[in-house]
Amino acid sequence: MTSMEEVIMKYGYYPGCSQTGSAKEYDISLRKVIEKLGASFDEINDWSCCGATSAHVTNHKLSSALAMRNIMLAGQQGLENMVAPCAACYNRLVTSQYEISKHPELREETEELLSAKFQKEINVINILELFLKIGINKIIENRKRELSELKVACYYGCLLVRPAAITKFDDAEQPVSMEKIVESTGAKTVDWNYKVECCGAAHSIARRDIVVDLSKKILEDARSHGANVIAVACPMCHTNLDMRQRAMKRTYPGHEELPVLYLTELIGLALGMNEHELGIDLHYINYKYTDPVPDNTVA
Amino acid sequence: MDKEKWEPKIVAFVCNWCTYTGADLAGTSRMKYPANAKMIRVMCSGSIDPVFIIKAFERGADGVLVSGCHPNDCHYNAGNFHARRRWDFFHELLDFIGIEKERLQFSWISASEGKKFADVIAKVTKDIKTLGPFTAYKKMNSEFTAVFPEIQEVVKETIIKEKETV
C-alpha cells in the first residue's frame, strides 16, 4: 500500500491525440509543472482517440464506444481518477460515462461494441479540477516569481464547464476557477465577456473562415477588457486563438497579435521555468515574459 | 355450471362525487351496459378498505371494480391519491392470496364521463366473463374466514407500504 500522500497526488492521465502533436507544448508543460508540484501521472496504457467531435457528430454509438474504451482501460489499470487536459476529450469522456450510467440500452450496446463489461466509474477530471485538487497553495508555495505584469483573460471555451448537469463543476455561465488558479501565479485576471464563448473548434480545418471570425471576436473582447495575454486550457482553443492569428491578419488587416498561453505554461513560468522549457517557443505568436524588476529570482 | 347461461357477479365501489354521478349521467343519457355490476357508494375512493374487496370476493363476486375521481379532481383533494397508492400494492397481493388480479380493476371516471362509465362496465363485464366464474369463494367461505386474521395481515402490509410512500 502506498502512503496517503502518494494516493492523492497520483493521477491517471489521458493525454488525447493533440497532446502528441499540435499541442505538444501543452503536454510538455503539464508534465513538468505536475512534477514540480509533487504530483505524478499514470498514463493509460494503449489509450486511443476519444472519437472527438467527428465521432459524436456523426455516429453516437461509435462515439460512445471510443470514449468508453479508454474509461474501461483506466479501470483495468486500477485507476480511480483520470485527468483529460483537452477540454474536448474531457467533455466526451464525462458525457459518455454519464449517458451510459443513465441509459441501460446504450450501456448494453456499447458493451457489446467493446466486447467488455463496464465495471467501474472513473472520476474524469479536467485540468482546472486537477490544479484545484493539487491545491492552489502548492503553486503559491513553489512559486519562484510572481507574474505581476500579466493581465490574463481566462478563456474556458465552451466544453470545459458544460453541460453543467454532467460536469458538475464550477458555473456554466460565469466560471471562476481558472481565475483562481491564474491568480495564484501572481498574475492579474480581467473580467471579460467571452470566457465561455465558442471558438468554433470543430471547424478549424473545414470552415476556417468561421473559426477566424469567432476567434477574432474573442481576442478583441479580451484586449478591450485590458488583457495582455489569454490563458487557455484546451489544445483546440489554442490552435484557433494562436495559430489562426496569421489568417486573421489577412482577413482583418491591422490585427494586433495577442499571445495565447496554456494555463500550464503560465504556472510553469511562475514556478521558474523558462519559455523554451515549457514549449512556449512552439507557439505561433512568440512570447517572452519580462519581469518588472530585472533581478527577480529566476531558477 | 352452465357457461352459456352464467352471468358474472360484479361489485363496483364508486365514489359519491365523480363515478356515481358519472353513472347517473350514463342513465340520463340512456346509454346501455350489462346489468352485472352492482354499485356500492362511498364518499371517496380513498375510503375503500381492501377488506371490502376481499369481503366482496368472499361473498362470491366474480369481479370487483373500484372507481373514483380523476387524480386532480378529487372532491377531497388527495383522497384518491391515497386510494391509488393503496391499490398498487393491493393488486400485487391479490395474486398472492390466490385471486387473479384481473378480477380487480380500477378506473377514474368523472361526473361528466357517462360514456366512459358505460364502456368501463362493459369492459369489466367482458373481461370477467372471459376469466370465468370465481369458484374459490366457496373455499374462502370456510377456509378464508378461518384465516381472516391472515388476510388482515396482508392488508396491513399493503397499508404500511403505502405509508412508506406518503
Added chain:
Amino acid sequence: MSANDLKATKKLQASFISPTPQTGPDQDHINSTEHIREHTIADEISERTFQDVSLCYQCGKCSAGCPVRYYMDIAPNKVVRLIQLGFYEDALKSDTPWLCAGCLTCSTRCPKEFDLAKFMDAVREIAIEKGVEIKQKNIIKFHKAFLDQIKSHGRAYEVGLVAEYKMKTMDLFQDVDSAPGMYFKGKLGLLPHNIKDRKGVKSIFKKTSGK
C-alpha cells in the same frame, strides 16, 4: 432505416399540408380502435437523444446564443420546428446541423432543458444514414478523414488527416498558414502513433458502420 424512408416522409409532408382522408383497401387493415402510429423520424430522433422533440417551445434562445448562427441557412430552433412538423427533408438537407459546432451553448441555456446539441447530432446521423445530400461537403469530408485516421491508427494522425482531407476536397491551399508552420516547429509528427489494439478499434468501427 433505409434511404427509402425519406419518400414516406415526403408523403407525410404533403398530407400535412392538405390532409387527405384515408380511404381505399388499406383502410381495411386498420383496426379502428387500435391505430398504430407510424414510427416517424421525429420519434427516431426522440429515441436516439432520450428526449421528446415536442419539448421545444420555439423560444429561439438557442439560436440567439449560437456562435455560428450567422453562417447557417436556417436557425437552429427552426430545424427543431421542421422536425416537429414533419418537414423532415428540409431539416435533413439544411446545412445548420453541419455547421453546429457542438458547443452546448444552446443546451446549457434552453429553458425547456432540451439538449439541442444532442438533437443536432441525431439529425446529422440520420442524414448520413439516409444518404441525404449535404451542402457542407467539406465538413463531412473532414469528419470522414478524421475518423479514418482513428480507424487505421487508433489515434488521430494529423499529417494523415490533412493529407486525406486535401485529397478529398482538392482544397490544396486552404491551410497554408498552419501546417508548414507546425511542421517546422516540430509539432507535426510525420509518422502516425499506432496503438497496439488497432484490431479492437477497427472492430468498433466495423460494428457501428457496417463497413
Added chain:
Amino acid sequence: MKIGVFICHCGENISRTVDCPRVARVCESYPGVEYAIDYKYMCSDPGQNMIRDAIREKGLDAIVVGSCSPHMHERTFRNAAVSAGINPFLVEIANLREHCSWVHDDVEAATQKAIELVRMAIEKVKRDKPLSKINVPVTKRVLVIGGGIAGIQAALDTANAGYEVVLVEKEPSIGGHMSQLSETFPTLDCSQCILTPRMVEVYQHPKIKLLTYSEVVKIEGFIGNFKATIKKKARHINEELCSGCGLCITKCPTKKKAYNSFEEDLAFRPAVYIPFPQAVPNIPVIDESVCMYYKNGKCGMCVKVCDRGAIDFDQKDTMLVADIGAIIVATGFKLYNIDKKAADSKYKGYGEYGYGKYRDVIDGLQFERIASASGPTAGEIKRPSDGKVPKKIVFIQCVGSRDDSKGISYCSKICCMYTAKHAMLYKHKVHDGEAYIFYMDIRAGGKMYEEFVRRAIEEDDVKYIRGRVSRIYEENGKYIVKGEDTIAGMPVEIDADLVVLATAMIPQENSAALARTIGIPYDKYGFFNEAHPKLRPVESTTAGVFLAGACQSPRDIPESVAMASAAACKATILLSSDTLEREPVVAKVNEDLCAGCFYCKKVCPFGAIEVKDVKDMNGIVYKEVAYINQGVCQGCGTCTATCLSKSIELAGFNNEEIFAEIAAL
C-alpha cells in the same frame, strides 16, 4: 326494526324495464321488511303522503325508496320521513332509474338487478344509525393576513358588512406591491391615487383593527372557532403618542445607512423611517440593525427632537391572541430575481444575464419606482449606474417564468401587461427613445388588455421581437442583448442603455411555513391551493379559510380585488349565522381501540386529526390517541381505510353498513 319499502315507477321510466310490482312483492317477504308497495310517482305529493302514512300507520323505523338517483330526491324523501318522525339518516335510496331501468333493455335482468339493489339498501338501512346535524358556534370576527390591495379590499368589504376585522400586515405599512407601482394597466391611472384613499379608510374604519409590523405565529381551532396568536414586533415608537411629524427621521444622523426596500434598493433611508410618504399608519419604525443607539448606546437624537416622547428604545415584541371565525389569506407575492441562488434553492439564477452584476439590468418593480413621480428620480427615466437617460431600452419578458431550467414552469400572467405599460411610460417620457420588447407570446386576455398592447405597438411605436434572449453583457457602458427574432428567423443584437427584466411572480418566501401554520395546502411552488380550480376558487380546502390575491397564483389588481371581495363574501356568509350546521357524515375514533399509530393523521387531507392525551383517574397521561375534530372533518373516509386497528368509523358509511351491502349481494 320495521322497514318500509317504496318502489317508484317514475311514470314509465322505471316500470318500462323493471317489473315494479314484482320487486315490491319480493321485498315484502324479506326479513325485517314490514311493508312494501309500488306507486307511479313516489316523489309527488300523494307519493310522499303515502310514505308518511305508512310510517305512522305501520310504525316503521326506517324506509328504503327504490327510485331515481339519490342526487335527485334523497332530500325529498328524507324530509318526508322527518315529517313523519323518522331520523333522516334512516332513509336509503336504491337507484332504480339512472343505474337500472335507463341503462338496461332486458326486463328480467333489470328486474333482478333492481331486487338486488333494494336488498342492499335494506341491509344497509338495518345498520344505519340515527344521526343529527352537527352544530358549531361561530365567532363573528375575520382575520385578514396581508395588507396589500387584496387584504385591504377583503377587510373593507367584511367590515362594511358589519363584522369585526383584524388585519395583520408584516411590514410597517399596508399597501403591498400596489403602493410601489407608478401607473397601472390597462388605464394608466396613478396607483397611489386610487390606493391611498382605501388605505386611509382601513385605518379609520371602526370595525377594523389594524396590526402592522405584525405576524401571525399560530392558528388553532377550526371553522368558526379559530384562535390566532399574533406577534406585534417592536417598532420602538409608541404608536399612541407619535403624531407622525417626521422630525426624528429628518434629524437621524444615519441618513444613508440602509437600502430603502420600498424604493427597491434604488435609494437609502436612515435607521428611523416611514416606508413611504403615504404610509398607513404614518408612524415610523426604528431599525435596530442600523440605529446607533443599539450599536453603541450613543446618539438618541430622535429622543431629543421628539416633543411627544414617543421614542421607546425598551419596547419589546408583544403577543396578542384573538378569537376568529374565518380567515382570509392575502399575503401576495414576491418577485424572482436573477441573482445566483443557493444550491438548495428551488430556483436557479441567470448566469447568462450576469447573475445581477450589471447595475442597469433591473427588474420590473425597480422600473416602476424609476417611472413613479414619487420615486428616487422623481419620475424621470434615468438609469441607476450613471443617471443617464436611456436612449435605447430593452424589456425582456418571461424571465424566470415559463422556464423549467430555472425552476418555474408557470406563466406569471401579469408581466406581458406591465411590460407593455413600461414601454409606453418610457416612450411617453423619452420621446426620441427606442423601446424593444423580447417576448415569447403576448398574453393579454382581459378587458381592454389586447387593445392596450396594440396601443403600445401602433401608437407608441414599441418594437416587439419574438424570441428569448440568450445573453446580456456589458460593453463600453452599453448592454449587448443577444436575441433571435424567430418570426423573421434572424439574429438580433441590441446595444441597450437599460435592460428591464419582467421577472416571475413567485410566492412569498415564508409562504409554505405560513401555510403550515394555518393548515392549508400549497402547490409545489408555494402558492396556496384553492379548494376547486373552477368552482371554489377563493376557498382553501380548510373550512373557514379563504384566499385572495397573488398568494394563490399570479394575479393582477382587478383579479386580486375580485377575489378579495369574493373571499369577503364567503367569510360573511359563514359569519351570518350564529351556529354552523354540518352534515353529520364525519369520522370518529374509538379511543379504546386506537393504537396511536397516527397513520390516519398523515393521510387526512384536511388536517382534521389531532393527537389527544388519554388520562387515567389521577390525571396522568397513559396513552395518546387520534382525535377527529368534527368541525374540520369533511367525511372523506380516507382515515377509516388507513386505520390498521379499524378504530375509526365514518358516520353513515361505517364498515358494518358496507359489509352488509356486500353481504346482501
